[in-house]
Each structure stands twice: as structure tokens, then as C-alpha cells.
Amino acid sequence: MSFASLAGGFSATRALKVASMLFYLLAGGAFAQMRIDVTGVGAALTPITVGDFQQQDPRLKQQVAQIIRSNLAGSGLFRLIDSGGLPLAGPGPVDHVALRSLGADWAIGGAAIRFANGQVDIRYRLTDAVRRQEIVDGKVTVESDADLRLGAHKVSDLIYERITGNKGIFATRIAFVTKQGDRYRLIVSDWDGGSPTVILTSLEPIISPSWSPDGTRLAYVSFEDRKPVVYVQMLEDGRRIAVANFRGSNSAPTWSPDGSTLAVALTRDGLSQIYLIPSMGGRQPSRLTSSSAIDTEPVYSPDGRFIYFTSDRGGSPQIYRVEAQGGTVSRVTFGSPYNVSPRISPDGRLLAYVSRREGRYLVVVRDLAINSDRILSDGGSEESPSFAPNSRWVMYATRSKGRDSLVAATVDGRQKLRLSSSAADIREPTWGPLQR
Amino acid sequence: MKSLIRSVVAVSLAAVLAACSTAPLDEDKGAEVQARSESASSSGAAESAGLAGRSAAASETESSRPDPLSDPASPLAKRSIYFDFDSFVIKDEYRPVLEAHAAYLLANPSRRIVIQGNTDERGSREYNIALGQKRAEAVRRALSTLGVPEAQAEAVSFGEERPKSTGTDEASLAENRRADIAY
Numbered sequence: 001m002s003f004a005s006l007a008g009g010f011s012a013t014r015a016l017k018v019a020s021m022l023f024y025l026l027a028g029g030a031f032a033q034m035r036i037d038v039t040g041v042g043a044a045l046t047p048i049t050v051g052d053f054q055q056q057d058p059r060l061k062q063q064v065a066q067i068i069r070s071n072l073a074g075s076g077l078f079r080l081i082d083s084g085g086l087p088l089a090g091p092g093p094v095d096h097v098a099l100r101s102l103g104a105d106w107a108i109g110g111a112a113i114r115f116a117n118g119q120v121d122i123r124y125r126l127t128d129a130v131r132r133q134e135i136v137d138g139k140v141t142v143e144s145d146a147d148l149r150l151g152a153h154k155v156s157d158l159i160y161e162r163i164t165g166n167k168g169i170f171a172t173r174i175a176f177v178t179k180q181g182d183r184y185r186l187i188v189s190d191w192d193g194g195s196p197t198v199i200l201t202s203l204e205p206i207i208s209p210s211w212s213p214d215g216t217r218l219a220y221v222s223f224e225d226r227k228p229v230v231y232v233q234m235l236e237d238g239r240r241i242a243v244a245n246f247r248g249s250n251s252a253p254t255w256s257p258d259g260s261t262l263a264v265a266l267t268r269d270g271l272s273q274i275y276l277i278p279s280m281g282g283r284q285p286s287r288l289t290s291s292s293a294i295d296t297e298p299v300y301s302p303d304g305r306f307i308y309f310t311s312d313r314g315g316s317p318q319i320y321r322v323e324a325q326g327g328t329v330s331r332v333t334f335g336s337p338y339n340v341s342p343r344i345s346p347d348g349r350l351l352a353y354v355s356r357r358e359g360r361y362l363v364v365v366r367d368l369a370i371n372s373d374r375i376l377s378d379g380g381s382e383e384s385p386s387f388a389p390n391s392r393w394v395m396y397a398t399r400s401k402g403r404d405s406l407v408a409a410t411v412d413g414r415q416k417l418r419l420s421s422s423a424a425d426i427r428e429p430t431w432g433p434l435q436r
Numbered sequence: 437m438k439s440l441i442r443s444v445v446a447v448s449l450a451a452v453l454a455a456c457s458t459a460p461l462d463e464d465k466g467a468e469v470q471a472r473s474e475s476a477s478s479s480g481a482a483e484s485a486g487l488a489g490r491s492a493a494a495s496e497t498e499s500s501r502p503d504p505l506s507d508p509a510s511p512l513a514k515r516s517i518y519f520d521f522d523s524f525v526i527k528d529e530y531r532p533v534l535e536a537h538a539a540y541l542l543a544n545p546s547r548r549i550v551i552q553g554n555t556d557e558r559g560s561r562e563y564n565i566a567l568g569q570k571r572a573e574a575v576r577r578a579l580s581t582l583g584v585p586e587a588q589a590e591a592v593s594f595g596e597e598r599p600k601s602t603g604t605d606e607a608s609l610a611e612n613r614r615a616d617i618a619y
Binding site: 247271340361 | 552567570594
């Protein structure tokens with residue numbers, strides 16, 4: 001797939017490859033290279049320059065400025081400008097004349113200092129080059145140099161929020177599944193695929209990971225017992241419980257906004273139906289839907305009032321909505337004979353789902369206020385959309401050239417960021433909450 | 437604005453290695469879960485071996501002939517039922533297969549089967565779990581109609597996760613639209 005086609009809908013000449021990053025994913029002794037490619041359009045991007053941070057300590061191996069640059073470029077809102085070595089970190093005043101001649105509206109500089117106790121301070125300074133004033137002189141402290149990336153992501157969030165007024169998601173985590181050879185791995189990483197941690201390794205499939213709202217637990221479906229069983233695993237210590245292991249298949253877990261309940265699809269009474277179970281397991285499930293058809297893929301609305309789900313009760317798979325206490329079911333999607341995998345944005349305004357259009361499976365984003373659909377993706381074999389906690393990105397799985405990879409797209413479709421590996425299939429992405 | 441910006445940001449292997457090596461606890465956690473899963477499946481294996489042992493003993497008392505399950509010429513050797521696209525209807529050609537399995541299960545009440553539904557790879561993984569279940573459930577109901585008690589047959593689904601064929605042509609996709617009977 002070319003970058004031009006990734007930029008979908010926009011003319012190829014305006015499609016920019018903004019940044020390309022390489023990571024090395026530690027996977028069972030072998031290194032699976034993970035690659036990030038960013039594409040977007042050049043219109044209305046805010047010019048910004050990020051000077052290299054002063055960081056003398058050799059244990060601080062990554063340049064903080066590189067991580068901040070990659071984040072800001074990937075956000076689809078900024079255009080990076082080379083700082084040309086201009087001192088931006090202070091302590092003295094920034095040369096505003098030189099800064100303006102670079103063409104940057106904003107400038108960032110700073111330093112990372114490691115202390116004897118292992119803690120690292122990342123000091124940063126944000127300068128408004130248009131108003132010619134320094135507007136933030138801040139500091140983020142992390143516990144060790146191993147958390148330098150996290151610290152750089154947090155600085156990126158603070159800068160992003162200060163400039164745009166919106167929460168940044170650079171310090172958030174994602175979970176996804178890789179398949180390499182005959183091995184499946186459930187992995188948690190930074191939003192950009194960095195700092196990966198293997199949560200579970202299995203020779204049987206793992207699907208449908210879902211974050212608890214507080215970011216401490218993952219629910220997922222594992223086939224290790226030769227059938228789908230829903231587990232909840234603590235990220236802190238790796239303990240886990242099988243919360244749904246009933247007769248038949250147990251799958252599609254998602255959390256209630258308060259974290260107390262999981263909505264799941266169970267087949268204990270025949271065909272797949274939606275049930276609610278306590279997220280700690282224990283009590284018997286309570287059945288939410290009663291149809292003579294397939295009901296699956298439940299997901300709570302962020303206010304907890306509704307559960308959206310997929311059902312073929314009308315003859316083809318479509319998205320429906322029911323009150324979380326049960327009650328009247330209403331149909332949400334029409335038009336295509338295949339509309340599945342609903343997800344509601346954390347701000348409640350958008351519905352993302354997968355729709356089959358002329359034989360291609362595409363991610364569609366609907367503005368719920370005005371009921372208008374926008375086709376977000378252009379690959380044709382998309383799955384598993386998931387919103388970023390600031391409702392400004394959707395991450396989904398796609399397949400091209402025989403490999404599964406992930407794409408994070410801004411909800412306006414203007415910027416796309418692909419996470420891929422030449423050695424492994426990457427699939428089933430789910431975006432974690434803001435808390436970290 | 438139209439100028440091409442091309443910056444390549446490479447994270448050094450050493451840096452990421454360092455980041456990885458700082459999380460040995462997390463890797464241990466993964467290993468621990470893996471170990472637990474392995475012990476779980478080995479106990480599962482022991483259990484099914486025990487079950488097989490019991491039923492072998494049972495079938496010896498029920499009949500002195502060798503177990504027809506292991507006879508490749510028996511209709512019981514047929515364990516897969518194939519379905520048309522988007523269909524859950526069991527075709528007539530599979531009636532003798534299901535009748536043979538039903539007769540065997542009725543004659544051997546200690547034997548249990550798991551009916552595993554499968555789909556092709558198109559569309560949502562979770563919806564495909566539900567579709568595969570519908571196929572497995574169709575087979576379970578057919579066996580139930582033939583008198584097989586519920587306790588002897590469980591319907592589960594692998595959805596698109598366990599393809600018999602990994603091709604994307606129609607023949608390969610058709611291979612994957614099936615329900616398997618596993619003793």
C-alpha cells in the first residue's frame with residue numbers, strides 16, 4: 001500500500017509522509033521490527049519546532065525531542081520545522097527574531113536530568129513565537145531512566161493540551177494481539193507501539209482485549225481451553241480469573257463505565273446473546289437480550305445508559321441499541337447488508353463501526369448528532385475500531401500484502417499512522433484510558 | 437505548505453533493549469501466566485485422557501468389538517460438516533454421518549463430543565464466533581433430534597480463528613465454513 005493511497009480521498013501531491021519510526025518489539029527471543037508510518041495532508045498544520053533536549057547522562061538513551069516530534073507530527077495538527085540549532089531550552093531568553101525567521105509559530109526546548117536516586121526530571125519550555133512570549137516553563141519527573149519515553153509522552157500531552165485546548169493521548173497505552181509463527185501474544189504498549197510488554201503468550205488464539213476504565217485490568221478472550229473463555233487479568237501482577245467460562249462460547253467482553261460489570265456474548269442458552277456479568281466474576285450472568293437470532297459485540301455508551309450491539313435479527317448483521325437495564329431495542333444502522341463492531345467515542349458524539357461496501361470492509365464514523373456517516377478507512381479488510389480517550393483518533397486493524405497491521409486515524413480522516421511488523425501479524429487493537 | 441517533509445526518527449536498538457530489560461517483572465508475569473495456561477491445558481489433557489480411559493473401559497463392557505471410532509471405514513470417521521456461504525442448513529448428504537454419531541453416542545453414554553463451529557475469515561472476528569456457533573448449534577440440534585442427550589454434546593465456536601485452509605479463493609473459504617465433531 002502506498003502512502004498516497006493511505007492518505008485516502010486527498011490528492012497524492014498533498015499527501016505528506018511526515019515521519020517514519022522504527023521500534024524493535026521483544027518477542028520470544030526474536031526481534032520483530034515494528035514500524036510506524038505517518039501520512040497526512042499539508043493543509044492548515046501549525047508550524048512548530050522542537051530543539052534537541054540537553055541530556056548528557058548516557059543512561060538517557062533516547063532523545064526526548066525525537067519522541068515529542070514524532071507525537072506532534074502524528075497528531076495531524078502540526079508541521080515540524082528544523083530548529084537549526086537555535087537555543088530553545090533557556091535559561092536565557094529565546095531569540096525571537098531568529099525564531100520567526102524559521103517560520104515556527106511555537107518552539108519547544110528543554111533538558112533531561114538524571115539524579116543519583118535514579119529519578120529523571122524532564123524540564124521543558126514552550127515559547128509562543130507569534131506573541132513572542134515564553135508561556136510554559138514546566139517539569140515532568142519519572143521514577144527511572146526506563147520511563148524516559150513515558151516522561152517524553154507526558155510532556156507531549158502537556159504541550160498539546162496547552163496549544164490545542166484538548167487532552168493529549170501520547171501517554172496512553174494500547175493493547176493488541178500479535179501472531180508470529182504459531183504463537184499468539186497479548187501485548188500492552190505506548191500508543192505508538194513503543195515500550196511493549198507481553199501480557200500473555202499462547203499457542204491458541206487470543207482475541208477481543210478490552211481495557212478496564214481505570215486502566216488496571218484487561219478483559220480478553222482466550223482459546224487455550226479449546227473454546228472461547230473470557231478472562232480478566234490484572235496488569236500489575238499478572239493474576240487473572242476466568243470470569244465467563246460457561247457451556248458453549250464466551251466472548252466479546254467490554255466494560256461498563258464504572259468498571260463493575262462486563263457485557264459479554266454467551267451461547268449458554270443456544271445462539272449468541274448479550275449478558276451482563278460482574279467484572280470480578282462469581283455471580284450468575286443476567287441476560288440482557290432475548291432474540292431468536294445472533295446478538296454479539298456489546299459495548300456500553302460512555303454514560304452507561306445504553307448498550308450498542310450487533311445482531312442479525314433483521315436478516316443481516318446490523319447495529320442495534322438497547323437500554324443497559326434492558327427494554328426496547330432500536331436499530332441504528334441501515335444501508336449496507338453488513339454493519340458490525342460498534343464503538344462509541346468517549347465524548348459520546350461519534351459511533352465507529354465496520355461496514356461492508358461493495359465487498360470491502362471499511363471503518364465508518366458516524367456523527368450521532370446529525371446522523372451523517374464518513375468512511376474513515378480505505379484498505380478494504382478493516383476490523384476492530386477503537387477510539388482514543390480524547391475521541392480524536394480511531395485505531396483499527398487492517399490487512400495488506402498478507403499481513404495484519406494497525407492504523408490510527410484522526411476522526412476527520414486527514415492523518416493516518418500505521419503500526420506494522422515485517423515478522424508478525426498485529427491485530428485486535430484497543431485503546432486504553434487516559435489515567436496512567 | 438505543499439513541500440514534502442520527510443524526517444526519519446529511528447529509536448536505537450540499544451535504547452529499546454534497555455527499555456525492555458527494565459521490565460523483567462512484566463516478562464516474568466507473562467511467563468507465569470503462560471506456565472499457568474500450560475499446566476491448565478496439561479491437566480485438561482489428563483482429564484480427557486482419563487475420560488477416554490473410562491469410555492474405553494465402558495465400551496468394552498458394552499460390546500466386545502473394537503471401538504468403531506478408530507475405524508477409518510466407519511461413517512464415524514467423517515467428523516466435518518460443511519456449509520454454504522452465510523448458511524446454517526445441514527445438507528442432506530450429512531444425514532448418514534450425523535445418524536452414525538448419534539447412534540454411537542446413544543450406545544456409549546459415557547462419551548462426550550464438542551462440536552466446533554468455524555467460519556471463513558471475512559468480516560468481524562466476534563461476529564464470526566457467533567456465526568460459527570450457529571453452525572455448531574445446528575449440528576447439536578440435529579443430534580438432539582436424533583436422541584442424543586444435551587449432556588453428551590457441547591457446541592462451541594472458533595469463528596475464523598482456526599482455518600483449515602488459509603487461501604482466499606472460494607474453495608479455501610468453503611473449507612473453513614464447517615462444524616467439526618471432536619470426541
